[in-house]
Amino acid sequence: MARERTNVLVCAGTGCLASESEKVAKNLELIIKARGYSDEVKVVKTGCFGFCEQGPIVKIDPDNIFYVRVGPKDAKDIVDEHIVKGRKIDRLLFREPDMDEAVDKHEDMSFYKKQLRIALKNCGLINPEDIYEYIALGGYEALGKALTSMTPDAVVKEVKESGLRGRGGGGFPTGVKWEIAKEQDSNVKFMVCNADEGDPGAFMDRSILEGDPHSVVEAMAIGGYAIGADKGLVYIRAEYPLAIARLKNALSQARELGLLGEKIFGSDFSFDIDIKLGAGAFVCGEETALLNSCEGKRGEPNFKPPFPAHKGYWGHPTCVNNVETFANIPAIINRGAKWFSSIGTEKSNGTKVFALAGKVNNVGLVEVPMGITLREIIFDIGGGIPKGKKFKAVQTGGPSGGVITEKDLDTPIDYDSLLAKGSMMGSGGMIVMDEDDNMVNIAKFYLEFTMDEACGKCAPGKIGTKRIYELLNKITSGNATMADLDSIKQLSYMVKDSSLCGLCQTAPNPVISTMKHFWNEYLDFIKDADKTKEEEKSKVKNKAVIDA
Amino acid sequence: MKIKSLDQLKKIREESMGRVNLRHGEAKGDFIEILVGMGTCGISSGARETLNAFVKEIEKEKLENVKVVSVGCIGYCHSEPTVQVNIPGHKPVFYGNITEDKVSSIVKSHIIKGEVVKASTINISHERA
Numbered sequence: 190m191a192r193e194r195t196n197v198l199v200c201a202g203t204g205c206l207a208s209e210s211e212k213v214a215k216n217l218e219l220i221i222k223a224r225g226y227s228d229e230v231k232v233v234k235t236g237c238f239g240f241c242e243q244g245p246i247v248k249i250d251p252d253n254i255f256y257v258r259v260g261p262k263d264a265k266d267i268v269d270e271h272i273v274k275g276r277k278i279d280r281l282l283f284r285e286p287d288m289d290e291a292v293d294k295h296e297d298m299s300f301y302k303k304q305l306r307i308a309l310k311n312c313g314l315i316n317p318e319d320i321y322e323y324i325a326l327g328g329y330e331a332l333g334k335a336l337t338s339m340t341p342d343a344v345v346k347e348v349k350e351s352g353l354r355g356r357g358g359g360g361f362p363t364g365v366k367w368e369i370a371k372e373q374d375s376n377v378k379f380m381v382c383n384a385d386e387g388d389p390g391a392f393m394d395r396s397i398l399e400g401d402p403h404s405v406v407e408a409m410a411i412g413g414y415a416i417g418a419d420k421g422l423v424y425i426r427a428e429y430p431l432a433i434a435r436l437k438n439a440l441s442q443a444r445e446l447g448l449l450g451e452k453i454f455g456s457d458f459s460f461d462i463d464i465k466l467g468a469g470a471f472v473c474g475e476e477t478a479l480l481n482s483c484e485g486k487r488g489e490p491n492f493k494p495p496f497p498a499h500k501g502y503w504g505h506p507t508c509v510n511n512v513e514t515f516a517n518i519p520a521i522i523n524r525g526a527k528w529f530s531s532i533g534t535e536k537s538n539g540t541k542v543f544a545l546a547g548k549v550n551n552v553g554l555v556e557v558p559m560g561i562t563l564r565e566i567i568f569d570i571g572g573g574i575p576k577g578k579k580f581k582a583v584q585t586g587g588p589s590g591g592v593i594t595e596k597d598l599d600t601p602i603d604y605d606s607l608l609a610k611g612s613m614m615g616s617g618g619m620i621v622m623d624e625d626d627n628m629v630n631i632a633k634f635y636l637e638f639t640m641d642e643a644c645g646k647c648a649p650g651k652i653g654t655k656r657i658y659e660l661l662n663k664i665t666s667g668n669a670t671m672a673d674l675d676s677i678k679q680l681s682y683m684v685k686d687s688s689l690c691g692l693c694q695t696a697p698n699p700v701i702s703t704m705k706h707f708w709n710e711y712l713d714f715i716k717d718a719d720k721t722k723e724e725e726k727s728k729v730k731n732k733a734v735i736d737a
Numbered sequence: 738m739k740i741k742s743l744d745q746l747k748k749i750r751e752e753s754m755g756r757v758n759l760r761h762g763e764a765k766g767d768f769i770e771i772l773v774g775m776g777t778c779g780i781s782s783g784a785r786e787t788l789n790a791f792v793k794e795i796e797k798e799k800l801e802n803v804k805v806v807s808v809g810c811i812g813y814c815h816s817e818p819t820v821q822v823n824i825p826g827h828k829p830v831f832y833g834n835i836t837e838d839k840v841s842s843i844v845k846s847h848i849i850k851g852e853v854v855k856a857s858t859i860n861i862s863h864e865r866a
Contacts, residue, residue, distance in 0.1 A: 194792040194805060196759045229789060251768075251804035253761040275775035275807030314760055324746065325753035333743040446749075447739030455741045 195230045195272060197221075200246040200313065202237030202399055203392075203431055209261055210245035216264035217247075221272070230272055236400015238313035239554040240300055243283060246313070248295070255295040256281040286550050286572050300551045303570055305532065307540050308356075308393075308516035309556045312400030317435050320442040323403040329448055331522035332407050335414055336456040339522075344415040345371055348518065350526035352538035357383055357474070357511030358586065358615040359691075360537070360604035366508055369498040370416040373506035378418035380409050381502065381509040383479060384425035384432070387471035388587030389638060391618035393542040394512035396554055398425070398432035401516065402439035406462060408518035410449065413460045416508050421462035424479050426469040436464065471588075471642035475690050476501075476509040478644065489646045490690035511616070513542055533559030537603030541614065545571050547621040548578065564598040567621055578623040582706065586615030588635040589695035591702025592628065611702045613695070628707040629714060632699045633661040639696035650693030653684035657700060664714045674711060678704065755796070759804070769803045769848060770823040776810025783836055784818035790840040791820075795848075803848060816859050822847055833859035 199205075199214040218232050238246045243257035249271060256267070259281055270276045282291035283298060295301045306312075315322040323329070335344050349364025370378060382405060386394040398405060409421040425433055440462055443449040451459045465483045472478045473488040480502050482488035501507025517539060521529045530538045537559040543566065546552055550572030557566060563583060567573070574580050582592040591612035593600075600606050604614050622631065640654040660677040663669045681697035688694045704711060740746050773779070773788040784807075791805045813819050816833030820843070823829050830853050832843065839857060846852045 192789065192792045192796055193755075193759065194789060195807075198760075229792075248761075250761050251759045252806045272807070273775070274777070274780070274809060275773070276809040315757065319756070321749070321753040322756050324750050325757045327750070329740075329746055330743070330750075333746050337743050447741065450739075454743060454746075 193229060193231050195252070196250045197230060197232045197267070197272075198235050198248040198250060198313070199232060200236075200238050200244060201234035202241075202244075202312075202396055204237065204241040205244040205246060206431070208245050210259075212261040213245055213247065213259055213264055216261050217267060220264055220268040224268060224273060226268070226272060233316050234318075235315060236312040236317045237309075237396040237554060238295075239304075239309065239396075239556075240295075240298075240551065241554065242550070242552040247281075248313075253295075254293050255283060255298075257283045286575075299572065300553070300555070300570055303561065303565055304556055305540050305558050306556045307520050307529075307532075308397060308404075308513050308542055309400070309554070310520070311404065312396060315401070317400050317402055318438050320403060320439065320446065323401070327523065328403055328519075329407055331519035332410050332414075332448065333454050335411050335522055336454045336458055341371060341415045341417065344411060344522070347526045348415070348521060351521045351529040352526075352533075352536075353514065353517055353521060353529065354537060354604060355511060356513035356517070356541065356616070358388075358589070358613065360614060363510060363514055366498060366510070367412060367415050369496075370418075370506050370508040373499065375506050377420075377505045378416055379502045379505060379507040380413040380416060380418040380421040381476075381480070381483070381497075381507055382409055382421065382423040382515055383474060383476065383509050383511045384423055384429070385467050385469075385474045385479060386426070386429075386512070386616060387469070387474045387642070388589075388616045388618045390546045390620050391544045391587060391616045393544055393554060393617055395429050395432050397512050397516050397542075398429070398436050402432075402436045403443065404519055405436075405512055405515045406439050406443050406449070408515035409462055410453065410460045411518055411522060412508065412510065412515070414458050416506075418508070419459050419461075421460065422465055422483060422502070423462060424465045424467055424473070424483055426473075427466045428469045433464065433466070440464075470644070471638075472644045472690070472692050475692060478690070479509065480507065487644075489644045490692075492689060513617075534601060534603045534606075536605055541602075541617055543617045543619045545619050545621070547583075547619075548574055548623040548626070549621040550575050559603045560601040562599050562601055563593060566602075566619070567598070571621070574621070574623050578625065581622045581624050581626060582628065583622065584612075584620045584631070584635075584699070585618070586613035586695075586698070587618040588638050589613060589691070589698055590615050590618075591698045592622075592631075592706055594706050611705065612698070628703040628710045629661065629665055632703045633658065633665060635699040636661055636696070639692065643693055643696070647687075647689035647693065649684045649687040650689060650696070653680060653688070654693060654696050656680055657684065657697060661700070664711065667714055669715055671715060674704075674715065758801070767802065767825040769825070770821075771803065771805045771848075772808045772821040772823070773805065774809070774811050774813075774817065774819040774821075775807040776814070776817075778810060778814040779817045779819065782817040786837045787818045787820065787835055787840060790837045791844065794840055794844045798844060798849065800844075800848065811861075813859060813861075819859070824851070831859050831861045832857045 247256040247259045345367045353363045354360040470488045473482045475490045477491040478488045497507040542556045636658045640658045643650045645651045820832040820835045
């Protein structure tokens with residue numbers, strides 16, 4: 190058999206699959222076979238490349254040519270022109286907005302130039318369903334290193350010194366979390382992966398599990414070793430069928446090679462992972478609600494303390510970390526805390542994955558070093574606002590965050606700077622809005638979401654979010670008065686201060702922040718209300734005159 | 738098979754390299770490029786066999802950071818198959834009439850030792866706009 194000379198990488202992430210990439214891959218395979226090149230050319234289905242706006246993506250290696258918006262019908266040209274004759278297909282190359290010249294290599298595209306990939310390093314590079322490809326790129330060496338040459342204390346110390354903070358939104362130092370769980374005196378402990386990504390517009394956790402599931406499996410085992418847990422759980426929403434399938438496949442491959450199971454790497458450490466499916470409730474991303482749901486109870490939060498690290502799954506010490514947090518762990522163990530902490534800002538180390546969506550040219554998934562500015566993300570990587578419209582605001586932190594406006598675009602992003610600007614990092618959803626978007630309607634959209642998702646356990650959350658939503662509805666329908674604006678403000682702070690868990694404590698943020706930055710847009714509705722009322726009054730008067 | 742030590746894992750890594758060594762990861766740095774002309778004239782004079790011979794030879798010599806890429810016709814149809822070798826920091830070198838049997842000497846002398854196989858080079862005098 191001839192040696193393979195070409196790999197054709199086809200994106201098989203959910204986004205590209207939705208635009209027929211499965212068919213593209215199938216056609217490529219059929220035509221390659223028909224032309225007699227099956228021995229030399231391999232089609233590889235990979236995870237997400239991140240450039241979802243331009244999907245389906247097809248990349249030819251080692252040529253390093255990046256084709257965009259490839260349809261099933263383009264497969265013939267890719268084989269007959271590129272593979273057989275070595276000719277690039279100009280019409281399938283990417284063109285920067287407003288530029289004529291085609292760019293054939295991804296590293297020359299502004300979308301990729303400023304990115305730094307740690308958590309996403311294998312996404313779009315390997316076949317996520319093949320453990321040997323993961324191993325070929327150094328996979329499971331961090332676990333081997335930890336088990337054979339590091340004590341659990343040393344692992345915790347390394348993670349602590351790396352400065353890694355929780356990527357699910359809270360930003361709590363991961364090493365500290367592990368240390369607390371490690372210190373608990375108990376024979377039974379659990380390492381839990383939170384894959385209940387519920388923030389509308391965020392899809393980094395799904396993409397990591399779809400594109401590089403082994404990185405999470407490996408990291409959970411490392412975490413289990415560090416804290417002294419022999420059991421792991423992944424809590425993942427049932428709406429992520431592809432991520433679940435690839436994770437299941439990864440688990441069984443890891444078991445087959447003894448990378449999960451008894452006495453891993455010949456050490457005394459044993460570890461295995463179960464999957465728990467969630468029904469897709471936003472509140473189950475909160476760790477105590479998540480654990481309740483894992484136990485088969487209603488997905489409602491508990492009052493903290495006790496924290497899960499003290500009393501978690503079935504009352505045992507439990508450490509809950511997010512998917513993206515885990516995906517950083519193997520690199521930290523392999524390359525060291527010092528390397529990791531050299532990336533990013535003083536208090537936020539490493540990178541963050543953002544899901545860029547809304548009114549922006551290059552919609553997709555990007556991983557950037559902390560400390561980059563929002564302007565760089567939206568205008569350099571994101572390619573700016575479509576149709577020459579004016580930028581208005583960007584919502585970070587999803588329904589729990591707030592808006593950031595033009596004047597703050599040059600702030601270096603990290604956990605603390607976003608909080609200081611009245612928003613938050615959250616899980617990394619980033620929704621861009623242009624001059625056509627009305628901010629009161631945006632706030633209403635988020636409140637409708639949180640009102641639906643509030644679990645109903647505490648009164649401020651259950652009733653408060655509904656009343657805020659009703660008031661917003663009153664405003665946008667033009668029936669509100671100045672007194673209503675006062676009520677909504679007061680109510681927002683009340684819900685923020687008195688709700689039980691993070692969901693409703695942060696639910697009023699979109700209202701508070703849009704009121705702060707776009708007060709006039711609220712007033713516009715009120716003015717209209719006043720005007721219509723005057724008109725109505727005069728109508729009544731006129732009618733009275735006529736009747737008389 | 739169960740992996741019972743870090744050495745075993747590393748051995749499996751070695752054996753699996755073939756699955757990914759064509760991929761263009763980010764940390765790989767500079768590549769030596771071997772471009773094989775795959776125009777109709779190239780293919781009819783055996784360019785496909787030449788290209789596959791390069792891939793095989795590079796694997797045999799366990800060379801990293803060398804990639805073999807098929808390209809279109811460069812217009813030297815009288816000397817097909819044509820091959821261009823780009824070593825970062827050096828001027829590109831063009832070879833003509835590179836049939837399968839000449840591949841091994843180019844890899845052994847030019848790619849590994851940096852010595853151009855003068856007997857097979859052709860002079861390319863055109864400028865690229």
